[in-house]
Amino acid sequence: MDITLQTVCPSFLEGTGSEVWGNDVHFSGKSVVNVAAPSGTGKTSFISILYGLLLEYSGSLLFDDKDVASLDRQAWAQLRQHKLALMFQDLRLFDQLTCLDNVLLKVGQAHRMSVTDEAFIEAAFERLGVSPRLQALAGSCSQGEKQRVAFIRALVQPFEWIFLDEPFSHLDEACIVAMRDLLLEVCDRNQAGMIVTSLATDRWLPYHRQVAL
């Protein structure tokens, strides 16, 4: 699935102008894209527009050749189940659920839980060093642990594009490497593209393209 932005600009950034805002930008499917920009320039807004959470903007956004303005809540829900995955910058876990349930909730929405899913989730928790927290309430976890759980939650669904909003901030190198390897494996398996935002230009992933906001 290709993503095309035609002179897209959120209302509160009107008139600023950048490589993305107010310009035509095209991401072909399976690209690995890094969006690097300082705080306050609209990284999260950019991701929110792509994921359909922010709808107040000028210009148009196209998935393949289809304008997303024609999509209703129902259609966005379908996209988020099968084609678009997102790791929120503020993580957005359900504090009252266990880490495992937070992830299971996401698996169960697209299809019935399978043995492969179970094995994948356990392995992912293991590889990212959070397996002791499987049954702990998300609310009781540290920021770093939550970050990894939110990351796993984004990976478990089928997707063609995954958006990660500053996924590696505040984590140590070993942890970032483990996350990167897992991410590349899953994207390769899904034949999916990814858009990763960061404060400064990110060197952890084999980016095809660097975009500045």
Add this chain to the structure above:
Amino acid sequence: MKKILHSLLGCRKEGLSLVLAALGFTLGLFILFAAIRFSSDVIDLLYPEDRDADSRYIVINKKVSLKHTLGFGNASFSQDELELLAQQACVRDVGKIVTTNFGVVGAAHMGLDGGLESELFFEAVDDRFLDTHPEGWHWQEGDPQIPGIIARDFLLLYNFGFASAKGLPQLTEETIGLLKAYVVCAGDNKQMSFSGKIVGFSDRFSTILVPMSFMNWANEKIGEKASPPVSRVILEIESGQEEAVQRFLESQSYQTNQERLPVTHVARSLQIALVVVCVFGVVLILVSLLSLVLIIQLLISHAKQELKLLHQLGFDDRFLARTYVTVIGPVIVIPFVLAGTGVLVAGFVLKQMLAKIGYAISPYPDLLTVGLFMVIFMGVVVLFYRLITRTVQRIQ
């Protein structure tokens, strides 16, 4: 995943209030439908003879006063008076009750040694006024046997007043047909014997009825004089016009020997009581439905943040609404099942109880009750489905 969603959306939080509202709903439904279902039975029991009829019959006569006792005139109806009766809007039909102009003596043999013999009286009325049309109810000139219809009360009178005192066998409606009775009709100059057979029973007439064909023939051939004047008249009256009839009868100083008219007051009070019960049921239903609506809105608005995030994660509104439907659904459906079963069971129990005291009602509810039940069921289900879907959708 359903479990996770249920705990996330707080579906178990309002458990107690949901159960209480469901209880109220069940009770309201039961009261309403029991009242609707049994109202027709109550009316039937009050007017056993007019089941499904839109008209009723009463027998009237003139008040017998001292002057009649002293032999000045008799309490009979003139032709003008009969016509006036027929002209009344509340009266559909007027039938003369014809009596004999000769004497009748009847004798019956019971068992080996017992028997009775008594002076009798015959009356006749047009067949269209009869509440029963039994087999064998016809007579033509030359028939040696006269069919008779007697008041059902007479059988009771005989069985419980007479037979037990005299040591005679008690009779049922079936075995009385086997009784051999002899009737001697004696006019001034002529006497004839017939056999008699009781073919049916009437709740409408407190007399012994013979076919009109026999009455006309016998009055002419045996009595050999003018028919006696009509002193009793049967009226077919419009249902619901009892009060108008009552007023007219009072204005003309006519009497009715039947307890039918006073019953209307009982019926009216009972109908009012039924309406009150129905209203109570409806109020109970409305209050419990209202509290269900409020509980559902409370549940959904409590889980507003969770619903928002679930939507962001890709859960669609219909799926989320369905989660609530699976929780609320039983609270709506179970009261209908319980109330429906309750009314059905009550029907069977009541049938058994009433059968013991001699009343028969159908154990099954009528079509109107079932139809209304289904309509309300569908209505409530659709209403709540849409309420839940809309409330979930409204959370952006």
